[in-house]
Amino acid sequence: MPAEIVLGVGGGIAAYKACELLRLFTESGHRVRVVPTASALRFVGAPTWAALSGRPVADDVWSDVHEVPHVRLGQHADLVVVAPATADLLAKAAHGLADDLLTNTLLTARCPVLLAPAMHTEMWEHPATVANVATLRSRGVRVIEPAVGRLTGRDTGKGRLPDPAEIFAVARRALARGVEAEADLAGRHVVVTAGGTREPLDPVRFLGNRSSGKQGYAFARAAVARGARVTLVAANVALPDPAGVDLVRVGTTEELRDATLAAAAGADAVVMAAAPADFRPASYASGKIKKSDDGVAPAIELVTNPDIAVELGRRRRPGQVLVIFAAETDDAEANGRAKLARKGADMIVVNEVGVDKVFGADTNAATVISADGAVHRLPEQPKEALADAVWDLVRQRLPSRS
Numbered sequence: 422m423p424a425e426i427v428l429g430v431g432g433g434i435a436a437y438k439a440c441e442l443l444r445l446f447t448e449s450g451h452r453v454r455v456v457p458t459a460s461a462l463r464f465v466g467a468p469t470w471a472a473l474s475g476r477p478v479a480d481d482v483w484s485d486v487h488e489v490p491h492v493r494l495g496q497h498a499d500l501v502v503v504a505p506a507t508a509d510l511l512a513k514a515a516h517g518l519a520d521d522l523l524t525n526t527l528l529t530a531r532c533p534v535l536l537a538p539a540m541h542t543e544m545w546e547h548p549a550t551v552a553n554v555a556t557l558r559s560r561g562v563r564v565i566e567p568a569v570g571r572l573t574g575r576d577t578g579k580g581r582l583p584d585p586a587e588i589f590a591v592a593r594r595a596l597a598r599g600v601e602a603e604a605d606l607a608g609r610h611v612v613v614t615a616g617g618t619r620e621p622l623d624p625v626r627f628l629g630n631r632s633s634g635k636q637g638y639a640f641a642r643a644a645v646a647r648g649a650r651v652t653l654v655a656a657n658v659a660l661p662d663p664a665g666v667d668l669v670r671v672g673t674t675e676e677l678r679d680a681t682l683a684a685a686a687g688a689d690a691v692v693m694a695a696a697p698a699d700f701r702p703a704s705y706a707s708g709k710i711k712k713s714d715d716g717v718a719p720a721i722e723l724v725t726n727p728d729i730a731v732e733l734g735r736r737r738r739p740g741q742v743l744v745i746f747a748a749e750t751d752d753a754e755a756n757g758r759a760k761l762a763r764k765g766a767d768m769i770v771v772n773e774v775g776v777d778k779v780f781g782a783d784t785n786a787a788t789v790i791s792a793d794g795a796v797h798r799l800p801e802q803p804k805e806a807l808a809d810a811v812w813d814l815v816r817q818r819l820p821s822r823s
């Protein structure tokens with residue numbers, strides 16, 4: 422359903438990315454009123470916002486006063502998104518200042534509010550900003566964690582504005598489900614693995630699998646939207662980084678194991694959606710393996726990789742929920758049930774897979790089998806909806822917090 426969205430833009434270098442976010446909203450049929458700050462207008466001018474949104478643009482409370490925009494915009498919005506939210510805007514919002522149209526709108530809005538901060542790492546980590554973010558979150562404002570990457574100058578670090586498409590994905594969920602209603606994983610730390618590991622044979626070849634990472638990324642996105650702190654361990658995934666996750670990139674099964682065990686040590690739940698290679702070449706050739714003149718193919722000796730699910734099960738801290746996956750080409754449910762029993766997890770998500778089934782697709786169907794014997798059949802649906810259904814089951818198993 423078309424919504425009335427206020428897109429606030431702060432005076433950060435990433436202001437230009439808000440143009441793309443605006444496009445995503447308008448192309449989805451939403452009506453968007455852009456409210457830049459005076460500083461934002463030094464980065465991207467009012468004509469750009471007016472032309473792209475088809476609506477008037479003002480940064481102060483003194484334009485069109487007869488319409489009382491400083492109150493009306495917030496009151497009539499279905500969603501307020503601020504991207505980028507500067508350190509200055511976070512401070513003003515946390516303290517209830519209202520010296521321009523955007524800060525007035527933030528005080529009058531009663532709809533979901535999403536803030537996507539972007540700033541240098543030092544500003545993001547400053548105790549003042551940390552406290553402001555905590556205050557805003559405690560009031561139900563959804564503050565999306567910035568991404569790690571290139572900042573304004575040559576430096577890199579945490580503080581980059583997430584990809585506009587990822588902010589759009591969070592906003593779309595907030596519109597569909599409400600921000601507070603779905604903050605049921607707030608205060609929880611979850612670890613999600615995604616993608617497929619690759620085991621190098623030589624500098625140019627590897628043994629790998631067809632996992633795209635889409636299902637794991639959907640788990641991560643859904644958990645962020647539900648308020649969790651998410652560590653996403655991604656093996657060879659070529660998708661945009663989901664907004665608000667701590668992303669750890671790995672290549673091989675051993676790297677996946679190390680990163681996952683380290684992250685899982687303090688986690689409330691671990692969802693092992695990645696497809697680790699079960700075997701790896703026994704040796705690695707430092708130069709490219711050559712084709713021999715006699716046409717005889719080299720034999721590749723394989724050794725077994727560590728079983729990450731078993732290790733996670735053994736080291737599980739009390740109350741931690743462990744979800745594993747089984748990709749089966751036949752007898753999916755029976756094989757899944759046997760695997761769950763072997764590995765000591767709480768739940769197994771069983772997918773029936775084939776070359777053009779599940780891998781790389783945007784939808785998925787699965788059967789979730791729990792250690793207590795409960796079976797949930799999840800019909801074909803978008804991968805993020807399937808992730809939500811599994812998170813619902815995980816949440817039921819999480820010990821309540823004292």
Ligand SMILES: Cc1cc2nc3c(=O)[nH]c(=O)nc-3n(C[C@H](O)[C@H](O)[C@H](O)COP(=O)(O)O)c2cc1C
Pocket residue numbers: 430431432433434435458459460461505506507508509510539540541544573
């Ligand atoms: C080139 C340049 C880039 C800036 N980038 C950021 C930024 O990414 N994040 C931030 O918090 N402040 C940034 N600033 C500082 C803000 O512009 C400054 O704090 C301003 O007062 C913010 O105003 P606003 O919050 O009303 O938009 C930048 C300043 C300049 C000159």
